[in-house]
Amino acid sequence: MTQRIKGVLSPVVTPFKADLSPDPQRFVAICKWLLSQNCGLAVFGTNSEANSLATDERLMMFDALIAAGLDPSRMMPGTGCCSITETVKLTSHAVKAGCAGVLMLPPFYYKGVTEEGLFRHYSEVIQRVGDSRLRIYTYHIPPVAVVGITPGLIERLLKAYPTAVAGMKDSSGDWNNTRTFLDAFAKSGFDVFVGSESFLLANMRNGGVGTISATANVNPAAIDKLYREWKNPDAEQQQAKLNVTRETFGKKYLMIGALKAGIAIYANDPGWAKVRPPLLELTAEQKKTLEAELKAIGFTMPGLKRADAVTA
Amino acid sequence: MTQRIKGVLSPVVTPFKADLSPDPQRFVAICKWLLSQNCGLAVFGTNSEANSLATDERLMMFDALIAAGLDPSRMMPGTGCCSITETVKLTSHAVKAGCAGVLMLPPFYYKGVTEEGLFRHYSEVIQRVGDSRLRIYTYHIPPVAVVGITPGLIERLLKAYPTAVAGMKDSSGDWNNTRTFLDAFAKSGFDVFVGSESFLLANMRNGGVGTISATANVNPAAIDKLYREWKNPDAEQQQAKLNVTRETFGKKYLMIGALKAGIAIYANDPGWAKVRPPLLELTAEQKKTLEAELKAIGFTMPGLKRADAVTA
Numbered sequence: 001m002t003q004r005i006k007g008v009l010s011p012v013v014t015p016f017k018a019d020l021s022p023d024p025q026r027f028v029a030i031c032k033w034l035l036s037q038n039c040g041l042a043v044f045g046t047n048s049e050a051n052s053l054a055t056d057e058r059l060m061m062f063d064a065l066i067a068a069g070l071d072p073s074r075m076m077p078g079t080g081c082c083s084i085t086e087t088v089k090l091t092s093h094a095v096k097a098g099c100a101g102v103l104m105l106p107p108f109y110y111k112g113v114t115e116e117g118l119f120r121h122y123s124e125v126i127q128r129v130g131d132s133r134l135r136i137y138t139y140h141i142p143p144v145a146v147v148g149i150t151p152g153l154i155e156r157l158l159k160a161y162p163t164a165v166a167g168m169k170d171s172s173g174d175w176n177n178t179r180t181f182l183d184a185f186a187k188s189g190f191d192v193f194v195g196s197e198s199f200l201l202a203n204m205r206n207g208g209v210g211t212i213s214a215t216a217n218v219n220p221a222a223i224d225k226l227y228r229e230w231k232n233p234d235a236e237q238q239q240a241k242l243n244v245t246r247e248t249f250g251k252k253y254l255m256i257g258a259l260k261a262g263i264a265i266y267a268n269d270p271g272w273a274k275v276r277p278p279l280l281e282l283t284a285e286q287k288k289t290l291e292a293e294l295k296a297i298g299f300t301m302p303g304l305k306r307a308d309a310v311t312a
Numbered sequence: 313m314t315q316r317i318k319g320v321l322s323p324v325v326t327p328f329k330a331d332l333s334p335d336p337q338r339f340v341a342i343c344k345w346l347l348s349q350n351c352g353l354a355v356f357g358t359n360s361e362a363n364s365l366a367t368d369e370r371l372m373m374f375d376a377l378i379a380a381g382l383d384p385s386r387m388m389p390g391t392g393c394c395s396i397t398e399t400v401k402l403t404s405h406a407v408k409a410g411c412a413g414v415l416m417l418p419p420f421y422y423k424g425v426t427e428e429g430l431f432r433h434y435s436e437v438i439q440r441v442g443d444s445r446l447r448i449y450t451y452h453i454p455p456v457a458v459v460g461i462t463p464g465l466i467e468r469l470l471k472a473y474p475t476a477v478a479g480m481k482d483s484s485g486d487w488n489n490t491r492t493f494l495d496a497f498a499k500s501g502f503d504v505f506v507g508s509e510s511f512l513l514a515n516m517r518n519g520g521v522g523t524i525s526a527t528a529n530v531n532p533a534a535i536d537k538l539y540r541e542w543k544n545p546d547a548e549q550q551q552a553k554l555n556v557t558r559e560t561f562g563k564k565y566l567m568i569g570a571l572k573a574g575i576a577i578y579a580n581d582p583g584w585a586k587v588r589p590p591l592l593e594l595t596a597e598q599k600k601t602l603e604a605e606l607k608a609i610g611f612t613m614p615g616l617k618r619a620d621a622v623t624a
Contacts, residue, residue: 051421054397085366107590109363111456117590144423277436278419278429
């Protein structure tokens with residue numbers, strides 16, 4: 001068995017062309033840059049607007065990465081849809097391509113569903129994919145999906161599918177919740193990623209394996225540095241500095257619009273700012289303020305280039 | 313312009329085969345029976361487990377109805393997905409087939425989105441479909457979708473697309489909310505359907521046009537009778553009787569499992585009871601209790617037959 005993926009992963013923001021179609025050229029370019037920063041590719045996450053894409057659009061964008069020669073062992077695509085059939089389609093595709101794992105939302109349309117119902121959903125998916133290489137990271141993000149992952153569900157899944165169920169991403173924003181999962185399952189090899197690098201140091205100190213965080217789209221090297229150096233004496237300082245950058249992107253603006261605006265600024269490529277409805281781009285005023293604030297904290301994205309310069 | 317669809321519609325429950333694949337034979341049979349009860353077909357709604365189906369599965373099931381010769385002018389398929397692209401695909405397909413309208417959820421993954429973002433989503437869909445026959449009924453079901461439809465959104469949409477935006481289904485379960493939309497928009501020809509027949513009489517008395525209700529799957533004739541006779545002296549009594557049936561299906565059990573169990577019982581076809589995870593079928597015990605309770609209130613489904621008897 002190959003080693004599990006760990007460390008820092010980015011829920012890669014999805015670029016759109018002027019007509020709102022997904023843009024494989026810009027996508028390949030940002031993914032190459034992220035890999036160059038030692039950042040894994042959790043493509044098709046919440047920050048990727050994955051649920052604003054059709055299944056076919058996700059497949060097309062994924063295939064563009066593979067066609068460009070990017071390493072699937074550094075990828076953990078999001079594949080959890082409301083339907084078993086679409087979840088299986090995306091998951092099988094990722095597993096066959098050699099991905100390190102998949103990040104799997106629970107079915108999120110019906111609210112108040114039972115643990116038994118969610119267990120059956122994940123079971124059905126695992127059995128249909130039917131591939132010993134499958135590694136599922138369950139995705140707990142109650143502020144968005146509302147439907148969440150409970151310790152009881154993980155206990156049942158680990159018992160039934162100890163190889164396929166590899167870990168989770170906890171985007172609850174609640175350290176007590178992360179701690180509960182770490183205490184219950186980390187020792188048995190269940191890999192917990194925190195959904196924000198603001199919990200990275202705490203996660204590493206308590207048996208976690210890294211972070212899959214929005215801000216890894218723009219600040220991957222510094223987050224990876226803390227991941228590697230969390231035992232160093234300056235770890236708290238590194239954590240504090242990461243938090244400042246995260247707050248600059250996340251506090252006043254909706255994160256996704258801000259991340260894309262940041263990339264647009266630092267790649268000198270205004271087209272990057274585009275989002276699909278129902279999300280909104282930053283306003284011109286917000287972009288200006290963001291740019292000034294980023295400059296004020298000395299933020300940079302070293303090595304980032306326009307997509308047409310990368311592929312040229 | 314043809315007349316708008318009004319009256320009673322059923323969010324038709326979706327039958328599954330033993331392997332959980334959608335079953336067109338049972339689907340055609342139940343839809344034929346519903347039409348025979350003067351009930352319109354709001355296929356692919358919440359009670360249809362539509363979001364537990366892939367886009368391709370919805371298209372296959374829809375095409376089965378058309379191939380069986382069912383009248384599209386009695387259909388209002390649900391077509392609202394989280395992505396613009398899938399919403400447009402399903403909506404265009406329905407419009408081209410001649411459907412009376414489409415029932416359109418807002419994109420429901422991201423929570424806390426703005427009215428502007430939702431307006432852009434619906435605008436983009438309407439412009440991409442680009443067909444003067446399009447009639448959209450917006451779908452407000454905050455207990456499930458969380459993301460809702462506001463009066464401000466409807467006002468903007470009606471101003472921009474007075475022909476395409478035809479009405480709404482209000483499944484808030486809050487009569488004050490329905491009343492707000494009726495008072496604001498009914499006079500200008502915006503057709504409000506209530507999401508439960510328990511509000512049917514109130515809706516008709518206040519300018520509404522009918523109901524699209526879970527229980528119309530099993531009790532369509534009685535609901536249609538009140539729709540036609542709401543000005544009669546016994547309307548309150550009819551309403552009270554409808555409520556008793558609804559409570560029998562909806563109170564103690566999850567509605568979707570109970571509706572399917574009811575059809576399984578009255579069509580003498582146990583296979584009908586199947587649901588897709590994350591939902592659950594009724595337990596054997598619950599089915600027995602439901603059957604006894606339905607018998608006790610004198611409930612029947614006159615003319616309902618096993619699917620294999622319909623097509624034979």
